Amino acid sequence: MAGAGPFLIAPVASGLGIRITGTEARENILSPDVQAASVTAFLDRFPDVDIVFPVMDTSVEARALNCPFEFKGRVPVISGHPFEDPDALNGLSAPDPQACETMADNVRVVARIARDTGRPVGAFVVGPVTLAAHLLGATCLVRLAARDTSAFGGVLGNCLRFIRPYALALAAAGASHIAILEPQLIFFSPAVYERSVRSRIEDLACGLPSPILHVCGDTRRHLAAFALTAHVQVLSLDAAVDFSAALDATPGLSGKTLMGNISPVEVLHRGTPGLVRETVESLVKSMRGRHFILSSGCDMVPDTPLENMEAFMQTALSLR
Amino acid sequence: MMNGSIAAVRDAIDTLDLDNVCSLVQKCLDEGLTPEEIIEHGIGQGLDIVGKKFETGEYFLADLIMAGEVVKEAMPILKRRMNPGLASKRGTVILATVAGDIHEIGKNIVGMILSANGYEVVDLGVDVSASSIIDTARSTGARLIGLSALLSTMVHSIREVVEASRAAGLREQVRIVIGGACTSQALCAEMGADAYGETAIDALRIFNGFSQAA
Incomplete structure (x- = not known):
């Protein structure tokens, strides 16, 4: 395609390895060996991805801090928020990522994938807002943000303290990219982001390898604030954001690499190979040669049809 | 004034x-x-x-x-x-996150908005089976049902509720409204539900419409 420039291909799709290996999601989450085998199986089937990700699990840090959880569907979901008092977080020690089994397992997965595949490996941590919502509950966090900015900042500072050692351990294990997952950030206005969140994201991203900030949903009004976030190199955004329009409307964004944003549900899961091809072509064309990372807008579901993933990869490779 | x-x-x-x-x-x-x-x-x-x-x-x-x-x-x-009559002025709405899905924030927001607008809300919580929803509709006489689903893997649970209402002989009486991250107008038609609301405010508007039409 005329005008199509270099772009990396990095779908957040290792969950498909679960399907390829015929294993259960639960075994993959709980066993580094099983998960590493699933990721390897995914890579065997789709060898041309540029960055491979482990199975996404946004509960790791909260589980490490003893939040109750249940396996629902394919991933553990935090089922209770044990900290009613934000000040209770002050007395908590940060989990040691080597000693805490939940974190250590994920560090081992990243090390195994990096060693066995020789590929760039992206690893996941949650961001401070998302961890805070897990620990306190979203409503409590919202009330705090609205009524006590200082306490809200203190909570985020504590969450940063809990997450950062884990992020560093993942980097030391061989992660080439660290994706900071902030699905709960979309609750808050850009003003709250600027006032209380941005500095924590910057502190978390500082010194990490190729930090990615991932925020789900319609983030168009947040983009200018995201663009100002130091240390974050990549912004991973959902399908609600038109990349080309966003780059045109937000000059500061040109300093970041955009990542995304094929809809994992409407296009990749529920669409046809034809729709996948059309959507990938349209995105690549709209970028007019500007560098970006072609990916799914968020995590792909394991029962995404493999022929849709094949259409994604074939179309991407044909355009590069 | x-x-x-x-x-x-x-x-x-x-x-x-x-x-x-x-x-x-x-x-x-x-x-x-x-x-x-x-x-x-x-x-x-x-x-x-x-x-x-x-x-x-x-x-x-x-x-x-x-x-x-x-x-x-x-x-x-x-x-x-x-x-006590006010709560039932606009009707009773049964709210539930469908079976297999435990996301509840969106549902809770809808519940708060509906309650504040005069509806009696029966919130069945998360991961609720189709039979439980329809049993509640039968026992309470509620004719408005709001289903929330975030996980795309669980959308079939919406169809199960629609089918359970049909099997119970209630399909013509109840109005089933869906919402949540993985839902859409197209999914609403596919699953045989009555309406799709993108936001909590949409949901209020839709339930108001059904309530007035009843």
């Missing part, structure tokens, strides 16, 4: 003023206004403004949650003085 005290309640909802809403509601009651008037003209209109601000992008989800919290703060005072 709107009573000044009721306008103050409306403004407290609009400005998410958790600290003052109770005293403002109490002032209205002390002035002899009925809970029904306060809900309709104060809280209801305040929520309308919040909803519009959310739709136009001035407010964010956190603000919607806060508006629900402000209303929650005020409701006990009103309920103590309320005519």
Whole structure:
């Protein structure tokens, strides 16, 4: 395609390895060996991805801090928020990522994938807002943000303290990219982001390898604030954001690499190979040669049809 | 012209003023206004403004949650003085996150908005089976059902509710409204539901439409 420039291909799709290996999601989450085998199986089937990700699990840090959880569907979901008092977080020690089994397992997965595949490996941590919502509950966090900015900042500072050692351990294990997952950030206005969140994201991203900030949903009004976030190199955004329009409307964004944003549900899961091809072509064309990372807008579901993933990869490779 | 005290309640909802809403509601009651008037003209209109601000992008989800919290703060005072008939004036809505899915924030926001607008809400929680939802519709006589689904892998649970209502002989009587991250107008048609709401405010509008048509 005329005008199509270099772009990396990095779908957040290792969950498909679960399907390829015929294993259960639960075994993959709980066993580094099983998960590493699933990721390897995914890579065997789709060898041309540029960055491979482990199975996404946004509960790791909260589980490490003893939040109750249940396996629902394919991933553990935090089922209770044990900290009613934000000040209770002050007395908590940060989990040691080597000693805490939940974190250590994920560090081992990243090390195994990096060693066995020789590929760039992206690893996941949650961001401070998302961890805070897990620990306190979203409503409590919202009330705090609205009524006590200082306490809200203190909570985020504590969450940063809990997450950062884990992020560093993942980097030391061989992660080439660290994706900071902030699905709960979309609750808050850009003003709250600027006032209380941005500095924590910057502190978390500082010194990490190729930090990615991932925020789900319609983030168009947040983009200018995201663009100002130091240390974050990549912004991973959902399908609600038109990349080309966003780059045109937000000059500061040109300093970041955009990542995304094929809809994992409407296009990749529920669409046809034809729709996948059309959507990938349209995105690549709209970028007019500007560098970006072609990916799914968020995590792909394991029962995404493999022929849709094949259409994604074939179309991407044909355009590069 | 709107009573000044009721306008103050409306403004407290609009400005998410958790600290003052109770005293403002109490002032209205002390002035002899009925809970029904306060809900309709104060809280209801305040929520309308919040909803519009959310739709136009001035407010964010956190603000919607806060508006629900402000209303929650005020409701006990009103309920103590309320005519028991008011809650059923607009009807009863059964809310549930479908089987296999435990995401509840969106559902809870919808519940708060509906409650504040005069609906009786029966919130069955998360991961609710189709049979439980239909059994509740039968036992309560509720004719409005709101289903939330975030996980695309669980959308089949919506169809199960539709089919269970049919099997129970209630399909013609109940209206099933869906919402949540993985839902859409197309999914609504595919699953045989009656309406899709993208936001909590959409949901209110849809339930109001069904309620008035009943």
